[in-house]
Each structure stands twice: as structure tokens, then as C-alpha cells.
Amino acid sequence: MFDSPPSGAGTRARLVSSMVNLLQRRGLVGAGLTEILHDAEAPKGVLYYHFPGGKVELAIAAIEASVDWLVGALDDTLAKFDDPLDAFEHWIAKSGRRLTRTTFERGCPLAAVSLESSPHDKAMRAALAKAFATLRDRLASALVSHGYPHSEADGAAALLVAAYEGGLMQARVAGSIYPLMTACSTLVTLLRARRALTVS
Amino acid sequence: MFDSPPSGAGTRARLVSSMVNLLQRRGLVGAGLTEILHDAEAPKGVLYYHFPGGKVELAIAAIEASVDWLVGALDDTLAKFDDPLDAFEHWIAKSGRRLTRTTFERGCPLAAVSLESSPHDKAMRAALAKAFATLRDRLASALVSHGYPHSEADGAAALLVAAYEGGLMQARVAGSIYPLMTACSTLVTLLRARRALTVS
Amino acid sequence: MFDSPPSGAGTRARLVSSMVNLLQRRGLVGAGLTEILHDAEAPKGVLYYHFPGGKVELAIAAIEASVDWLVGALDDTLAKFDDPLDAFEHWIAKSGRRLTRTTFERGCPLAAVSLESSPHDKAMRAALAKAFATLRDRLASALVSHGYPHSEADGAAALLVAAYEGGLMQARVAGSIYPLMTACSTLVTLLRARRALTVS
């Protein structure tokens, strides 16, 4: 889910991929260019050739790449399950396994940057807002097309995203997937119950 | 809610308070000592007198102060309402107003640090884990004592915290309280429905 | 006088012309290749096609172009006046007007480079030395052919150039043409008096 996008051949792609990786672990401020460059095995000057806007432009590219990748993965998962709530459970379970496997080092590539950004970082926040909006839209329309009441789908989508982000945050600092898992499975239970009610 | 703790007179308190403030806006890495010192109107040497551990020790103090303050505010709110879900709604509404008032500059003092931290920052993560756990416990026991099924209270508490943190994140980058509000009111609706079911 | 040479059509000429322009405003070190390329609307690689020696070779070309242009303008002016001192006064007046018009941004294309250069920049200093020598010679021979004592013409020519360069320097930092004007008109007065004496 939150692996780097497949790390295409070119230098530019390697830069983006390294940035995504660091964004997940330390956020934008914590991500040193030196480190990015080092692990993309790219020399210094290359960055400003591909991203004249420097760190921020690279970060935005990384966010966009992440979101493309997330949406792709999300669509795949939704397609595999008849019920979007099943898909969500699957997604969460997978996240939990990855979290354990990587010893809670990496989170969502959008989250840390979001919290570090200020209203003055217009471009940054715009990219992030668009990213979250896209995710919510995908979830909402999946919910609707599977019988969830139309008027409540937006709220449920925002809540799903929030539960995921907020659960991940608690899980990482706790060094345990428990907060993520309980929060999300509680949510799924609640949503199922809700749908059952409105359907009947 | 997330204002700085009352900023006691002493130098040490002013340092902590400045740190809390910056944590909400930029996270730990983004918080420069120079800036902290400047806005606490404290000279350089003072920091290492009060916090020999430097920046990190100050940050931990800031987190603890924040959590004390949060728990206090939470308890007050819970006490004012018969139903903890009403209390939560009130809390969210207040957060929304503050968010608008401060033009989406400040978030939760725990959140950004959480996402920047790595598993190696043991002390940091321990403080954060304890902080979140405390909040969850408070919420869970309030839920239980107001009729929410015991076996599901932990999950609901984790979900409440997650919804808040995740909603806040989406709201800040969107520059709109909408994602926070819908996510949370959806959650409240769901929880009320659930309780109605189990009570009957 | 110190406008760029007419900026011939070709890419090469545009490069030289941009360089001249920047030399007048910031000197050689201050002139970034990126900026030159940008304002000549030329891609990066082009420079090394036309000037394999890089920045320095371009600068030398710019100096030579400047000097050609200066000598041309000087000869024209001298031709227009019977007395070279009248010509000098005219030149200075024109410089003053341009200075005001351009808000004291631009100076002589030779001056800044001269002061930044070190004895080790042989080619650079040679080009500059030749440039100044040419200007002095032109002035000296004009003086001689208009009755100025032969033995003192070289000194007077060097002094004229110096007064111009030194006056320009003072004028630019002062943001006022006054130092340039007084210095030069004083000099003209002195030279006229001298000539009057020796002629009689």
C-alpha cells in the first residue's frame, strides 16, 4: 500500500521514489536532500535539473505519485471484493502486516507532510487537499454503488480515511497494530450495521 | 483545546509553551531552537540548564504538558454533558471554530511529532504512546459508564481519537473544516445507533 | 555609451550582449551563466558550442565587443567636436543622463571585471589592459592633434579615463550624478587652462 511506486528506471523516478520513502518515515522537513540523493544514487545537480523548484517541487511530485499509486491499489482492492467494507478490512489487514514487518517505521506518505505544512505553503496544501479528496471520492462512490445511503457516503468516506490515518498514527507510536485494528474494525462493524438498517 | 497550556510565569514554562505552539504548527524537526528561544524571550544557555537533554527533552516535556492539559479539558467537557457523545460533538465543534479562527495553522501537538518519530526515538514514542493511551482510556471509561457495551468501548475510543486526528489532518490541508465535521458527525451518528441497538 | 553593442541577430551575439549587460551591473562573478542563458533565450549547451572556454571566454569576447563599441562611439564624438575637451564634456553629459535614466544600475563593462580580476587571470587582464590602452591612445592622439603638449598627452589621457571611471563609481553608489559631473568638469577646466598657458 505504502510502498514506493514501482521505482521506474529513470533518475527522476528514483528521486521521487526516495522522497516518497522518506516522507513516510520522517516527513518533509526531516527528509534531507543529501539522504534522498544518496539513496537514489543520484549526484547533487540532477535534482535541480528535474525539479527546478527544489525540495518542494520534488515533494509535490512525490505526493502525486503516491496518490496515483494509492488510487490504483485502492481500485484494485475494491474490484476484488463485492462489498467495499470487505475491501477496507482487507486493506487494513494488509497495512497491519506491513507495519509489523517494517517495525513501524513507515506511515502514509501524505500524513506527515500534511501536519508540517502551513497555510502559506499553498502549492503543497493544494496537492495534499486534492490527494485526500480523490481518495474520499473513490471510497464514497464505491459505498454508494454498493447500497450505502447516498446522503451519508461523503461523511463515511471522510471517516474511513480519518480512521485509517488516525489509527496508523496511534499504532506507530504504540509500536502495536492494536489501535489501528480496533479502530478500523469497530468502524466497519458500525457501518455494516448502518447499512443493514437503511437497506431494510 | 490545543492552545498552549496557560503559560506559567517561569522561564521554563515559557519554553515549554513555545515548544507546544511550534509542535502544533510545524512538528519537532521544523521547530528551530532559535525560534523557540526567541519567542520565549529566553537566552540560549537557559535551555540547557532546564533541559540538559536539549531539544528532545524539551519536546517530551511539551508533550506531557499538552496531554495534561488535554485530559483536563476532556474531563471538563465530559462532566458538562450527560452523554459522552454530546461531549465529543461539542469538542469537535469547538475545534472547528478554533481552526477557522487560526486559519488552519495549528493542529494537535501530538500528531506531527508522532509521524516524524522513528522506532529508535524510544523516549519520544513512549511519551506519545502513553499520551494517546491516556486519552483513549478516558474516552472508553466515559463510554462504558454511559451505557456503551464494555467489550466495544476500547475500539470506539480508538476510533474517536483516530477520527479526530485524521479529520483534523484532512481539514487543515483542505483549508476547510468540512472533512473534520462530516467525519465526526457521521461517527457520532453511527455510535448512537449502535448504542440504541445494544441497549434495547 | 555603455549600452550593449547593437545585439546582432545570431545566438552568439545575443550571448555576448547579455554578458556585457550583466558585466555592467554585477561584474563577472556576479553574472550567473543561468541568467545569461535565460536572457539570451539560449539553451545551456549552446554556450559551450560557441565558447569552448566557457564563462571566461565569453567574458573576454564581451570585453572586446565592448571596447570596439566604445572606441567607435568615442571616435564619432571626437569627430563631431573641434575640441576633444568639448567631446569629453559631451560624453560625460550623456553618461550622466543615461545614469539617471537607468537609476544607476549600470556602469562601465570593463570596470567591475577589472577589479575582480587577479594577476593570475592572465588572458582576462591582458584583454582589459589592451582595452584601456586603446582608449587612452585614442584620447591622447586627439589631444595632441588639437594643441595639447605632446609630452603631457599620455598623462592627460590616463587622467581622463580615470576621472570617468572613478567618477562613475562614486556617482553610482551615491545615487547622484553629482560626483561624476563635478570631477569631470573640474578636470576639463584644468585642462583648458593648461592648454591656454602652453599654447601662448
Added chain:
Amino acid sequence: MFDSPPSGAGTRARLVSSMVNLLQRRGLVGAGLTEILHDAEAPKGVLYYHFPGGKVELAIAAIEASVDWLVGALDDTLAKFDDPLDAFEHWIAKSGRRLTRTTFERGCPLAAVSLESSPHDKAMRAALAKAFATLRDRLASALVSHGYPHSEADGAAALLVAAYEGGLMQARVAGSIYPLMTACSTLVTLLRARRALTVS
């Protein structure tokens, strides 16, 4: 004349002194902080302790120190000679010797910066303008008090400064003191003649 000011004990003074030195040789843009720090044997952080404004603030301090030192030396020289023109000749002769001794590496600490500065560097140009004005005033009043016509003293002072700066520029690139010497001795001759006329 163009030695660094006596290089007082403190770190700050050493920084200023190094800056003065580099200003004479390469101008402000050409003066790397690294080099300055190296030859002042000071670490980086110290600079921003003494000069929070960074390079520019240090440069302004260097200009002010230079001017103080120049004015001091000028006053001393003027005091040693009855006639200010004798003093000027002496000054020039000394400059010429130093030029030769240092193989034309160093010039006036004010000159290069002046030519690199733009109208937008307000503080810089103000410091420079003040510096030149001070020098002119000193010279003008010396001239007046030794019989030079009051109404022409300002012009003569500006011309003396210009001749010096412009002569130095030509001399350095030529690798020969000749342009400086002839320009200045010509000027002295002219001024003497002028004074003789008006006195009688």
C-alpha cells in the same frame, strides 16, 4: 593604505580584517565565506553570532573599518605635509610601491564592492556613499585651508578620489603602476597651476 586595519585581537576583528582583505582582491561576490572563515581561523557559527545579517553585514562592517582606517591614514599624511598636494603625491607614491610589492593583487576595499552593488542593496550603497563622501570632505577642507579656491574644492576633491580609483584600476589590469602614476602626477601639476593662478 590598503593594509587591513590593525587586526585587533578578537574574533570579530579578525573576521572584518579578512573580509577587507578579500574585498580588495575579489570584491564581495568573489569573497567566499569559507575562505574568509578559514583565514580568520574562525568556525562558521561565529560569523552569525557577530553578524546576524551574514555576509552583507560583515561587508558593511568591513567598509566602515576601511574608511575609518583610510581617513586616519589620510589625516596623518595631510598633517605631515604643508601642502595637501604634496600629501597626495606622497600617498600615490606609497600606493604605487605597495602595488608593486603585492604584484597588483589588491586594490581599494571600497571599489570592487561599489561596482558590484545594485541600487537595491540600499544599506550597502549607503555605507559606500558615506565612505566616499567622507573622503571627499577631508580632501576638500584640506585644499581650502591651503589656499585652494573654495568654490572649486569639492570638484577637485571628487577628482582626486576619482583619479586615484580610476588610476588604480588601470594600473592593476596593466600590471604596471604607470597609468596610476601619470594620471595622478598630471592631476597634481594641473592643480598646482590652477592654485598659482588664483592665488596671484
Added chain:
DNA sequence: ACCAGCGGGACTCCCCGTTGAT
């Protein structure tokens, strides 16, 4: 105990002038 001056480098992001392969 509390505070402050002064200093110390490593590290930040950025951009420079430059070259091979195409």
C-alpha cells in the same frame, strides 16, 4: 541555583559552471 556571552562545526538547501552521449 540561575542566567548569559561567546564560540563551534556539521549540515541545510540551493545553484554553479561544466561535460558526455545523442
Added chain:
DNA sequence: ATCAACGGGGAGTCCCGCTGGT
């Protein structure tokens, strides 16, 4: 004539000790 890559500095700022006075 051009694109992509190259590293080495550019200035600036980081977080952090010493030493000494109160």
C-alpha cells in the same frame, strides 16, 4: 545544437558546549 547528468562549493542555520558572573 541539446538533453541529461555531475559533483563541488555557495550562503545560511542548525543544535549544542564551554566559561564566567551573579
